[in-house]
Structure formats: C-alpha cells, structure tokens
Amino acid sequence: MINTFADCGTVPLINGGSITLNQAGNSSYGALAEVRCNTGYNTTLPTIECGDNGKWDNTTCDIVDCGNVPLISNGSITLIEDGNTTYGALAEVTCETGYNETLKIIECRDTGDWDATDCNLIDCGTVPQLDNGNVVLKVDGLSSYGTEAVVTCEQGYNTTSETIQCLDTGKWDKTSCEIVDCGEVPVVTKGTITLLEENNTTYTALANVSCETGYNLSKGIIQCLETGLWEITGCQILDCDAVPDVFKWDCSLTRI
Structure with missing residues (x-):
C-alpha cells in the first residue's frame, strides 16, 4: 500500500489579515x-499547520478592543x-472648571490601550505687570486657578480692583x-x-x-490731592482790626 500525505491546499483567506x-x-x-493581521487586529494563532485531516488549523484576526474608557x-x-x-474608536475628555485636558480626544490604539490624558490644574503663571502699581501673589508661588493676587497703586493712583484672581481661561483678571x-x-x-493747565484736574x-477787592485769600495756589479732593481755600473779608485812638486836646490848658 502506497502512503499518501494529506494536502491542505491553498491557505485560507482571513478577514483583517493574510496567511502565507x-x-x-x-x-x-x-x-x-504564518498568519499576519492588519494593524489593530490580533491573531488567535500566529502560525497554522496542515493537519492529517487535510485541513488547515482554524485562526482569525480579531479587532483590538481597548475596553472601558x-x-x-x-x-x-x-x-x-x-x-x-x-x-480606532474615539472618546471625548471633559475636565472640571479650572482644569485643562492634555488631550481633548483620545483614541483606542493597536496596543489595546487608550491614549493617556490628564486634567491638569490651570496655572495663570506670572502676575501681570502694572503701570503705576504692583501686583503680588497672596500666597508666594501659588498662581493656579482660583488663587488671588493683591494690587497696590502708587500715590495718586487708584486701582480698579484691589485683588485679582486666576481665571479658568488661564489668565489673570484685568486691573489697572x-x-x-x-x-x-x-x-x-x-x-x-x-x-x-486747562482741563487737567488729576x-x-x-x-x-x-479774590474780589476787599477780600484776602487763604491760599493762592491749590493742588489736587491723592484723596481726590482739592486743597481747601477761601476768600476772607479784610479786617482793619480795632479803630485807633483819636488824639484829644486837653481844654484845661491855659493859653498864654
């Protein structure tokens, strides 16, 4: 009796891959x-064999699943x-107020993992420079969302806001x-x-x-003060003080 070997024939076609x-x-x-799967697919058997039944081993290329986000x-x-x-599936990342995402959209990768992302606390960084004033952090080194900085102005200037806050935009409140x-x-x-100086009241x-004739001024030049008020002045009526004594003749003197 002649021994004949089984022949499995052409390798099978496979969805999501190829066999060589x-x-x-x-x-x-x-x-x-050899079984090769397309990117994003994994094989159940990397190598298949022709069996004695004349059939190739069963295998598939299954799409990668990253599971729950x-x-x-x-x-x-x-x-x-x-x-x-x-x-290839996509997921949207939403952060709480005051936090920014490192990635807005993440994707399921061929490794079976989702892209890594985080929600990082927003930091406004260096406080703004201010003309005619200064801004200093309330807590040194702390410039993240919700933190505050104190505004002080030079003499003769007023601030529009005594404190400013780090906003969820990553910027400080505006002030001047x-x-x-x-x-x-x-x-x-x-x-x-x-x-x-005409029109200058700052x-x-x-x-x-x-002052009108007959009146004396208490201050000839007045200035606008840092309080927002003009110096006080006035016109006071002239006062000649007490009437002087009148020279009186002594009528008792005998005329020679």
Whole structure:
C-alpha cells in the first residue's frame, strides 16, 4: 500500500489579515503557514499547520478592543460612538472648571490601550505687570486657578480692583491703576479758582485762587490731592482790626 500525505491546499483567506506558506508550494501534512493581521487586529494563532485531516488549523484576526474608557481625576471621558471601544474608536475628555485636558480626544490604539490624558490644574503663571502699581501673589508661588493676587497703586493712583484672581481661561483678571481725578475746581465765595493747565484736574494739578477787592485769600495756589479732593481755600473779608485812638486836646490848658 502506497502512503499518501494529506494536502491542505491553498491557505485560507482571513478577514483583517493574510496567511502565507512558510515554504512556498508546500501545503501538505505538517506544512506551516504564518498568519499576519492588519494593524489593530490580533491573531488567535500566529502560525497554522496542515493537519492529517487535510485541513488547515482554524485562526482569525480579531479587532483590538481597548475596553472601558479610563477613569480620570477632575474630569470624565465619554465614548463618541456609544458602545464602540475597538481599535480606532474615539472618546471625548471633559475636565472640571479650572482644569485643562492634555488631550481633548483620545483614541483606542493597536496596543489595546487608550491614549493617556490628564486634567491638569490651570496655572495663570506670572502676575501681570502694572503701570503705576504692583501686583503680588497672596500666597508666594501659588498662581493656579482660583488663587488671588493683591494690587497696590502708587500715590495718586487708584486701582480698579484691589485683588485679582486666576481665571479658568488661564489668565489673570484685568486691573489697572488709574490716576486720581479731583474733578471740577471748587466754587469759592467772593473769588474764583482757575486751572493752571486747562482741563487737567488729576493728581498734582494746580489751580490759581483770586479774590474780589476787599477780600484776602487763604491760599493762592491749590493742588489736587491723592484723596481726590482739592486743597481747601477761601476768600476772607479784610479786617482793619480795632479803630485807633483819636488824639484829644486837653481844654484845661491855659493859653498864654
């Protein structure tokens, strides 16, 4: 009796991959074939063999599944396509207020892992520089979301906000130091006050005081103070003090 070896014939077609004979032309009993899967797919058998029944081993290329999306501190991750966690699937990352994600969208990779992402606390960094003032962190070195900085202005300037906060945009509140304005010069009875520099009523501005005839001024030049008020002045009526004694003749003197 002549022994005949089983021949498995052409290697099978496989979804998501391909199969190649290890030895070209040899598909008989015991022959081996290599299974290669496309990116994002894994094989159940990397090598298949021709069996004595004349059939190749069964194998498949199964799509990689990354499983549940990861948990994340200070945020959440949601599948874009509900129920799809396989290779190429996408998920959206949402962080709590005051936190920024390192990746807004994550993907299921061919390794079977989701992209790594985090929700990091927002930091506004260096406090802003301020004309005619200064900004200092309330707590040295702490410039993250919700922290505050104190604003101080030079003499003669007022701040629009005494404290500023690090916002969820990653920027500090806006503030400025505005020069004090004393407004219109005061009205003075029996006199007038005129600005030395027209329309300038801000800190250190000067105004000339003049009084009507018969009145003396208490201050000839007044200044706009850091309080936002003009210096006080006035026109006081002239006072000649007590009437002098009149020379009196002594009528008792005998005329010679």
